[in-house]
Amino acid sequence: MRKSWWKILGVLLLVYTFIAGLLIEVPRNPQLQETIRNLFFHVCMWFGMMILFIVSFVRAIMYLRTNKPIHDIASRQYAGVGILFGLLGYLTGAIWMSYTWIDSNKSIFNSFDTIAREPKLIGAAIALLVYAAYLVLRDSIQDIDKRARISAVYNIFAFAMLFPSIWIIPRLLDSLHPGGSEGNPALDPGSASANMRLVFYPAIAGWTLIGVWIATLKIRMKIIQEQKLSQ
């Protein structure tokens, strides 16, 4: 294993998240009850996704500046792991929502029509689809240099779409989802309890480090593959 201290740090942070995340005192919110602890898991998926997409974006710019194929490979793999985190965020959000947003006067199935109009969900879906298009576009081009250049440029566009669609537009509209027009409850020192922030920030770091670890493994695998092909 290579340069392993941050990998160990990531694992330790996650172990801390899993233990402290279930045991600490949390605010007693009548709607969320114990599900408020999902902050350490569901929300961290999205934070991890954003950080991985930022790395992917930076590597895309570095490729365009230097034309070194390593940056192209890295950009692609970070985007891939970012999409994985985004999908996990969506799935965990779907589970969480089914128990906290459901209208108790309607059946579960019938209350999905209001949930489907949530701006935050639509925005996140747009962002993920824009990045899914990045993978499709990339794999549809045969020429290696052209593929690297076009996908790097598209990556920059996709990143430019990311923040408006998951932060700016949902913030302008009313929503059941926290982080709508009322501000950001996870990062606002006034609304998240100090206790929860003790776990929340390490959790973001831990999940992100695991994501980076997976991405570096995939990058190294891709490099070996390319070398085999060129021999």
Added chain:
Amino acid sequence: MDRYIKDQDENYSGTKIVAMKKLIAFSTFIIITLVTRAQDVKMADVMKEDGKIYVVIAVMLTILAGLVLYLVRLDRKISKLEKNK
């Protein structure tokens, strides 16, 4: 009506008493075993307290350990491939 019910009660009273005795014997047996277990035998009680939240933590840590082990093995294998090239 009352008499009818009384008659019926008398008819079934024998079997009822036997059934009651059996029930009492069985339930005292269960209570005794439970009480002795709870008092005399020291078990891993931490895992059973507080609504068994520790069991959930154990499950989650097991999954995390499995995933991390998988990543570590993959990392080692890739390092080997990198050395062999």
